Amino acid sequence: MKIAVCVKQTFDTEAKIVLKDGKISGDGINLIINPYDEVAVEEAIRIKEKQGGEVVVVCAGGDRATEAIRQALAMGADRGVHIKVNDPDVDEYARAVMLAEVLKEQGADLILCGHVAADDGSSQVPTRVAEILGLPHANVVTKLELGDGKAVCTREVDGGMEVMEVALPAVITCQVSLNEPRYPSMKGIMQAKKKPIANVDAVAVESKAKIIELALPAAKQAGKKIEGEPEDTGKQLAEWLLNEVKVEVKQ
Amino acid sequence: MAKGTWVVVDQRDGKIRKVTFELLSEAQKYGDEVTAVVIGKGVEGLAPELGKYGADKVLVADDDIFAVYNTGAFVAQMAAMIKEYDPAVILFGHTTMGRDLAARLAQKLGVGMATDCIAAEISPGKGVFTRAIYAGKALAKVQVEGTPILATIRAGVMEVVESNKAGEVVKAAVAATAGDVYQNVKEFIPTISTRPELTEAEVVVSGGRGLKGPEGVKVIEELADLLGAAIGASRASVDSGWLGHEYQVGQTGKVVNPNLYIAAGISGAIQHLAGMSSSKYIAAINTDPEAPIFSVADFGVVGDLFKVIPVVVAELKK
Missing domain, CATH: 3.40.50.620 (HUPs)
Structure with a gap:
């Protein structure tokens, strides 16, 4: 089975966001594979280990995106495609068009992605890619079983879980509870250096949604902080809940 | 037009x-x-x-x-x-x-x-x-x-x-x-819970590393049920297996903005703060007086949640 995985390089989730000249500054920021995409990489490798095949990692991003691809290769993916995109503010529409263009050529049996990116939190790109490619999709998948040219997906929906079947090829987006991504081994890291990464230019496409202003949220002021015996502090907290927040107590 | x-x-x-x-x-x-x-x-x-x-x-x-x-x-x-x-x-x-x-x-x-x-x-x-x-x-x-x-x-x-x-x-x-139609929905398994959904709840009671184990979960559950609240979790308590990922609040979990957020035993890693600091009221209970969670809390209690929460529960029941 040929599996394509779309990964996005994002800021470390512990990174503090700083604005510089009205833009988000990447200075000194540790970059990682979007944690949800990392789960997609892991899932692809597990499928390959079980039934054979090839895992291709596709990443649209700037020069440093190579690091994200190398990490996926070190985990066990076979080769990478780096779509050169220098504008970090490219919107979801344009990003989907760029990825779809490359995925079309790859002709994978299965396309795996994270269901959301930890940076922009849009949850748009994989579903848009599926629409462009005319493929079925299943979002927010927590369990994936493949067989007979189809995928049986257990997925999170509002108010519960759903079991859904789609025919392959399909686009499937992963929730973090799907698996626990491995750390690359030393051997994997060494091997990754020799694995091929194809560099391609992004297809020319204009963004339709534009970021016109960035700001940092107003810092929340620390309020009261009390120490002491639990009998006293607990009582004060209860009083605050009742008198200030005006909570309703269910008996 | x-x-x-x-x-x-x-x-x-x-x-x-x-x-x-x-x-x-x-x-x-x-x-x-x-x-x-x-x-x-x-x-x-x-x-x-x-x-x-x-x-x-x-x-x-x-x-x-x-x-x-x-x-x-x-x-x-x-x-x-x-x-x-x-x-x-x-x-x-x-x-x-x-x-x-x-x-x-x-x-x-x-x-x-x-x-x-x-x-x-x-x-x-x-x-x-x-x-x-x-x-x-x-x-x-x-x-x-x-x-x-x-x-x-x-x-x-x-x-x-x-x-x-x-x-x-x-x-x-x-x-x-x-x-x-290209998706064949075979089954819907509703979440059986008497508590509200995390992203819709008016009150969220969350627990972190300070829960120390399933016993700690019971402590916050009692408070949550008294307040009609949803249960939330920090990454530490999810990674420890005490609560499922569906409870996780933060950058790799859910973003919540309830009227009241109670953080119990949560230090307040930046990725957790990102997911809850827009809550209207925030209360925090933590043994470490320097925990970052106190920087966003309207009401902070430095103390052990196992000792403080039972007192809060008893007081609220009065």
Whole structure:
């Protein structure tokens, strides 16, 4: 089975966001594979280990995106495609068009992605890619079983879980509870250096949604902080809940 | 020329999610006719409820094919109705259904879109939406032009206001066919819980590393049930296996904005703070007086949650 995985390089989730000249500054920021995409990489490798095949990692991003691809290769993916995109503010529409263009050529049996990116939190790109490619999709998948040219997906929906079947090829987006991504081994890291990464230019496409202003949220002021015996502090907290927040107590 | 605001109703088996009423209330501000769009099976009876919260009209697409949400049939139906009625703005809740439907529809229409928005300014042919990016560490204003303007809005940020509109039913021709369906939904397993959903709850009681184990979970559960609250978790307590990932609050979990957030035994890593610091009131209990959670807490107690929470519970019960 040929599996394509779309990964996005994002800021470390512990990174503090700083604005510089009205833009988000990447200075000194540790970059990682979007944690949800990392789960997609892991899932692809597990499928390959079980039934054979090839895992291709596709990443649209700037020069440093190579690091994200190398990490996926070190985990066990076979080769990478780096779509050169220098504008970090490219919107979801344009990003989907760029990825779809490359995925079309790859002709994978299965396309795996994270269901959301930890940076922009849009949850748009994989579903848009599926629409462009005319493929079925299943979002927010927590369990994936493949067989007979189809995928049986257990997925999170509002108010519960759903079991859904789609025919392959399909686009499937992963929730973090799907698996626990491995750390690359030393051997994997060494091997990754020799694995091929194809560099391609992004297809020319204009963004339709534009970021016109960035700001940092107003810092929340620390309020009261009390120490002491639990009998006293607990009582004060209860009083605050009742008198200030005006909570309703269910008996 | 495109006109009117559509709110896509988020419902399952005739039960409407609260975010739909939030969007109907929000849509009143745009000064245009508001239409609630409901696609489902046996859903016409929802019209009065939708009218109560601001729907002038209720556009109903009712058919067996819509009995269970599936992207293909819903997108085909939406696209056909958009072509016929030409709305200017379409709002969805940023729920699993809303974002799934909106993303595929947006691409089919070839339009840009802003998702998970927390504020909206609509003018003719233009929408400017505020989005909390990096799980709330920064705010971006995103401009979308053209028609229709699509956006998904986060649950719990817009206020619900009753405005008692007509809710006049307009029956739409069913445009989706069996050929549009590419997802075969086999089963729905509802979450059995007496507690509210995390992203919709008015009160959230969350536990972190300080829970120390399943015993700690019981401690926060007792407080949560007393307050009618949802349970939340930090990454530490999820990674330790005490609570499932569906409870996780933060950049790799859910973003919540309840009226009250109680953080018990949570130090307040930046990725957790990002997911909850927009809560109206925050209380924190932690043994470490230097824990970052205190920097966002309105009321902080330095102490052991195993000792403090039982006192709070006893006091509240009085």
